[in-house]
Amino acid sequence: METLSNLLHGFAVALIPTNLLSCLVGVAMGTIIGALPGIGPSAGVAILLPLTFGANPTTAMIMLAGIYYGAMYGGTITSVLINTPGESSSVMTTLDGYQMARQGRAGVALGIAALGSFFAGSMGVALLMFFSPLLADFALTFGPPEYFALMVLGFTALAGLSGTSPLKGLISVLLGLLIATVGLDVMTGTSRLTFGRLELLSGIDFLPVAMGLFGLAEVLVGVEKPGGFSIDKADLSLSKVFPRLADWRQSRWPILRGSLLGFIIGVLPGAGATIASFISYALEKRLAKEPERFGRGAIEGVAGPESANNAASAGAMVPLLTLGVPGSATTAIMMGALMMYGLRPGPLLFTQNPDFVWGLIASMYIGNILLVLMNILMIPSFVQILRIPSALLLPLIVVFCVVGVYGLQNSLFDVWLMIFFGLLGYAMKKLDFPTAPLVLALVLGEMLETAFRQSLTMSLGSPAVFLEQPISATLLTLSLLVFLYPLLASLWKGLARGTR
Amino acid sequence: MARANLYFRLFLLLLAAVSFTAARMLVYWKEGVPGPGFFPLWLSLLLALLTAVSLLTGKFPRGVPFLKPPAVRRVAVTSGLTLLATLLIPWLGMLPVIGLYLAGMSFILGGVRRRTALLTALLVPIGIYYLFEVWLGVPLPVGFLGF
Numbered sequence: 229m230e231t232l233s234n235l236l237h238g239f240a241v242a243l244i245p246t247n248l249l250s251c252l253v254g255v256a257m258g259t260i261i262g263a264l265p266g267i268g269p270s271a272g273v274a275i276l277l278p279l280t281f282g283a284n285p286t287t288a289m290i291m292l293a294g295i296y297y298g299a300m301y302g303g304t305i306t307s308v309l310i311n312t313p314g315e316s317s318s319v320m321t322t323l324d325g326y327q328m329a330r331q332g333r334a335g336v337a338l339g340i341a342a343l344g345s346f347f348a349g350s351m352g353v354a355l356l357m358f359f360s361p362l363l364a365d366f367a368l369t370f371g372p373p374e375y376f377a378l379m380v381l382g383f384t385a386l387a388g389l390s391g392t393s394p395l396k397g398l399i400s401v402l403l404g405l406l407i408a409t410v411g412l413d414v415m416t417g418t419s420r421l422t423f424g425r426l427e428l429l430s431g432i433d434f435l436p437v438a439m440g441l442f443g444l445a446e447v448l449v450g451v452e453k454p455g456g457f458s459i460d461k462a463d464l465s466l467s468k469v470f471p472r473l474a475d476w477r478q479s480r481w482p483i484l485r486g487s488l489l490g491f492i493i494g495v496l497p498g499a500g501a502t503i504a505s506f507i508s509y510a511l512e513k514r515l516a517k518e519p520e521r522f523g524r525g526a527i528e529g530v531a532g533p534e535s536a537n538n539a540a541s542a543g544a545m546v547p548l549l550t551l552g553v554p555g556s557a558t559t560a561i562m563m564g565a566l567m568m569y570g571l572r573p574g575p576l577l578f579t580q581n582p583d584f585v586w587g588l589i590a591s592m593y594i595g596n597i598l599l600v601l602m603n604i605l606m607i608p609s610f611v612q613i614l615r616i617p618s619a620l621l622l623p624l625i626v627v628f629c630v631v632g633v634y635g636l637q638n639s640l641f642d643v644w645l646m647i648f649f650g651l652l653g654y655a656m657k658k659l660d661f662p663t664a665p666l667v668l669a670l671v672l673g674e675m676l677e678t679a680f681r682q683s684l685t686m687s688l689g690s691p692a693v694f695l696e697q698p699i700s701a702t703l704l705t706l707s708l709l710v711f712l713y714p715l716l717a718s719l720w721k722g723l724a725r726g727t728r
Numbered sequence: 729m730a731r732a733n734l735y736f737r738l739f740l741l742l743l744a745a746v747s748f749t750a751a752r753m754l755v756y757w758k759e760g761v762p763g764p765g766f767f768p769l770w771l772s773l774l775l776a777l778l779t780a781v782s783l784l785t786g787k788f789p790r791g792v793p794f795l796k797p798p799a800v801r802r803v804a805v806t807s808g809l810t811l812l813a814t815l816l817i818p819w820l821g822m823l824p825v826i827g828l829y830l831a832g833m834s835f836i837l838g839g840v841r842r843r844t845a846l847l848t849a850l851l852v853p854i855g856i857y858y859l860f861e862v863w864l865g866v867p868l869p870v871g872f873l874g875f
Contacts, residue, residue: 281864395782399740402775406747406768413764420764421750444810451806451837452799619837620848623830626810631822631856635866643814651807658794659729659736677767689760 238586254291258298268315269299270557271442278632285569290591304341317501317537320509324529341534342603348487348535349596352542364550367575372682377703384707404666408673427641434564436646443629444650479531486535494543500556501537508536557664730788744776821871823853
């Protein structure tokens with residue numbers, strides 16, 4: 229009952245004209261960002277963050293969340309029409325979505341993806357609404373050792389799961405943590421790793437780093453290939469977008485399964501929408517009566533993964549809002565933004581800032597309705613955006629990054645930092661080092677160090693404090709298992725082969 | 729690719745060494761608890777250790793170039809123009825530099841009609857001015873031209 233009254237209060241906040249407009253702009257921009265190949269939700273949120281300067285935190289976060297889940301919808305458009313995923317979580321959609329387009333069913337593929345995403349997104353928000361307060365209450369019992377262990381789990385999960393090598397992921401985490409130590413030490417006020425530069429005294433802000441790693445680096449990857457995209461002519465009129473009854477029959481269970489699976493995977497740190505869509509596709513193929521249809525235009529191969537990636541984006545908001553520990557690159561950027569606006573994500577957010585939390589949750593319901601309408605009525609308009617030549621679009625992104633980063637503190641030093649991190653991010657991408665753990669570590673670095681030092685202060689310098697508390701001991705053991713999982717899995721495979 | 733992998737790891741090792749040296753000058757332990765030097769010292773040590781492990785155990789593909797020749801030119805030009813534009817901002821001002829950068833980039837990357845490129849180079853700075861300077865109140869750098 230309390231949840232319902234909170235939600236009603238949230239709708240009152242979300243329906244304020246500025247918040248409604250912010251939601252509309254966010255979901256529209258998100259759909260466009262998602263549709264542009266190479267620019268994923270994390271890049272989109274980082275690049276468009278400056279648009280929220282000057283707005284109040286609720287309005288700003290409504291827009292950023294809109295960009296996030298809007299990008300999940302938008303990623304489908306290019307997957308279906310040009311066999312190029314707009315972002316990594318839409319990779320599985322190319323397998324059957326593009327085949328459907330080649331069979332003249334592009335409209336149905338996009339339609340079922342939009343309607344499935346709507347269902348999954350709404351269900352994800354409902355689950356977020358019911359589980360978040362419970363998790364937040366539980367998190368109130370956490371002290372510094374538990375928070376330290378929780379953050380370590382977030383890092384190892386993201387490092388272990390976000391790239392091909394956990395070692396590279398861990399190097400990325402350490403780099404982020406090291407960057408986070410630059411500036412004045414929060415506990416003693418000592419200047420650290422500033423090398424005499426006054427600009428570094430306040431530390432390295434996450435925005436130049438995120439914009440460099442996700443914005444400029446993506447542009448450099450994008451300019452490698454000349455030209456734009458050739459789009460096949462597809463009938464995307466309204467009558468062709470609505471799925472038929474037979475399509476519904478085939479899609480209803482994959483949508484439901486994808487929604488539940490996506491939400492659960494989204495909550496787990498490091499897993500996220502891409503893994504959710506991969507697992508959903510594999511599950512649907514395994515459950516199908518005729519698995520040979522998959523890869524040849526099976527509608528279940530679009531409905532399941534698309535529902536899963538949207539539900540995952542709602543699930544990813546759970547650890548961000550309740551624990552203050554983001555589990556993905558996009559939520560790490562959103563957390564950085566929240567801190568920039570003076571809000572501290574975590575269990576107290578629900579009690580101290582109910583307007584913000586419930587306004588955001590309510591706006592996600594509204595955003596999902598706006599998105600489904602937009603994605604059914606306006607698909608042809610979004611397709612037109614793909615016709616913008618990359619020689620215009622990519623420099624425009626650079627311009628927006630430069631002006632946005634400059635606007636943060638009116639400082640050209642931040643622009644130079646952004647360029648440095650852009651080049652670093654480009655090298656990392658080319659050499660297969662994941663960049664998301666670096667941003668997450670940068671955002672959480674100060675909190676991690678504070679929790680660590682507070683824990684040792686509590687225990688008079690004894691590191692046993694982390695193992696004496698049951699929750700922190702469990703979380704640290706889990707971190708070790710998550711990190712060692714690839715090694716253990718390969719050992720297990722080797723042993724299994726040896727016994728054969 | 730093998731050389732790029734080597735250079736990148738050497739860069740990380742250098743970064744770790746510089747951070748370690750700077751961290752050693754800070755207080756490591758004070759009154760039974762870690763001081764401001766504790767975290768950066770251990771982080772730079774761990775970074776150096778893991779980078780060394782990755783350098784010694786990594787299998788780097790030989791004969792695969794980091795970038796193929798046409799892409800080298802495009803990436804170098806984009807990076808170079810971005811650096812040059814940032815250098816020019818204090819002298820020319822943010823808005824004229826944006827116009828010149830957009831025109832230059834679309835000309836160099838190709839595939840855009842001259843009229844479209846010129847219109848974009850003209851209209852985007854105006855849009856940026858209204859969005860950032862007027863709406864968001866961000867004072868953009870002004871050059872010797874006065875805007």
